[in-house]
Amino acid sequence: MNAETVGECGLHCFGSISASISHELKNALAIINENAGLLEDLTFMADKGVPLDPARLKRIAANIGKQIQRADGIIRNMNRFAHSTDAPVKSIDLGETLALTLALTSRLAAMNNLALNFIPPPHPVCVTTHEFYLQNMIWLCLKEIMERIGAEKEITVALRPHPEGGTVVFSPVDAPMGTDNTGDLLNRLKATQTFNSDRRELLITLPGDMTAC
Amino acid sequence: MRVLLVDDEEQLVSTLAERLAFRGIAASWVTSSMAALELVEKETFDLAILDVKIPKISGLELKKRIQTLHPEMKFIFMTGHGSEDDFKIGAAEAGKDFYLVKPVKIESLLEKMNEVMQQGDDK
Numbered sequence: 001m002n003a004e005t006v007g008e009c010g011l012h013c014f015g016s017i018s019a020s021i022s023h024e025l026k027n028a029l030a031i032i033n034e035n036a037g038l039l040e041d042l043t044f045m046a047d048k049g050v051p052l053d054p055a056r057l058k059r060i061a062a063n064i065g066k067q068i069q070r071a072d073g074i075i076r077n078m079n080r081f082a083h084s085t086d087a088p089v090k091s092i093d094l095g096e097t098l099a100l101t102l103a104l105t106s107r108l109a110a111m112n113n114l115a116l117n118f119i120p121p122p123h124p125v126c127v128t129t130h131e132f133y134l135q136n137m138i139w140l141c142l143k144e145i146m147e148r149i150g151a152e153k154e155i156t157v158a159l160r161p162h163p164e165g166g167t168v169v170f171s172p173v174d175a176p177m178g179t180d181n182t183g184d185l186l187n188r189l190k191a192t193q194t195f196n197s198d199r200r201e202l203l204i205t206l207p208g209d210m211t212a213c
Numbered sequence: 214m215r216v217l218l219v220d221d222e223e224q225l226v227s228t229l230a231e232r233l234a235f236r237g238i239a240a241s242w243v244t245s246s247m248a249a250l251e252l253v254e255k256e257t258f259d260l261a262i263l264d265v266k267i268p269k270i271s272g273l274e275l276k277k278r279i280q281t282l283h284p285e286m287k288f289i290f291m292t293g294h295g296s297e298d299d300f301k302i303g304a305a306e307a308g309k310d311f312y313l314v315k316p317v318k319i320e321s322l323l324e325k326m327n328e329v330m331q332q333g334d335d336k
Contacts, residue, residue, distance in 0.1 A: 032316070
């Protein structure tokens with residue numbers, strides 16, 4: 001990854017998401033570790049004459065399998081995220097990138113007692129853009145919204161097709177994004193920000209092809 | 214010894230409680246700080262084993278709140294911090310409390326539990 005291209009804000013995003021991934025993996029490993037330990041305990045007791053319960057062993061195996069699936073999903077997401085910096089600009093399925101970014105931000109949301117709800121578009125929305133900058137901006141918007149949110153327990157992110165691109169809609173939001181970093185990322189993505197106070201929505205509109213703007 | 218386990222990973226605390234029970238240690242578990250605070254109002258524990266990063270109220274904050282009700286209670290923290298530096302930062306934040314990095318070996322946990330229970334009241 002080129003640090004000059006990504007910038008300080010991008011590195012912060014990359015670092016935060018990587019740290020969150022490592023915590024998630026540690027938790028999956030910790031659960032596998034406890035279940036493996038439980039198997040050892042049961043085997044030890046079986047050696048002492050306590051009969052083994054096959055149903056219990058099945059449950060433990062299922063628990064381990066579940067955590068392996070979880071860890072595999074986390075690593076797949078991490079791999080896709082890491083590859084977002086491969087090409088400066090490329091054609092992407094906006095819905096897929098949004099879903100990935102939300103998955104990567106879900107632990108941060110959970111730590112703030114919030115759930116993230118994604119409303120996909122009725123049909124795929126493809127745009128030519130800088131995928132990492134886009135992920136960085138989505139993450140930054142979510143982080144700012146989480147910091148400001150009141151009693152709500154859920155943040156909804158919807159993707160609406162746009163005649164020449166797509167619009168990402170965040171709600172509930174009570175103010176436009178105000179940091180220099182957001183403005184910088186919007187410029188880099190040739191995107192625009194609109195705030196609708198009546199509907200408590202923040203709309204980020206992306207062009208179909210940022211290289212044509 | 215009565216132990217309270219708090220971690221938002223239900224599978225982790227429920228399995229750990231089962232393993233502690235095999236060793237003659239009664240452990241109750243909850244998956245949120247709020248549930249932990251409700252439980253300590255009704256029941257008494259000698260030791261709490263807390264995850265550092267619990268949603269909403271962190272493990273360190275939870276410890277402070279529990280201590281207002283039960284100043285005699287002892288604490289061990291479990292963390293998913295990945296690096297040695299993170300571990301040192303966490304340990305510094307926790308002061309004299311005991312810190313263990315996930316995944317935790319049961320032998321290490323039992324050793325820390327014995328150590329913390331033998332500690333004086335100079336928390």
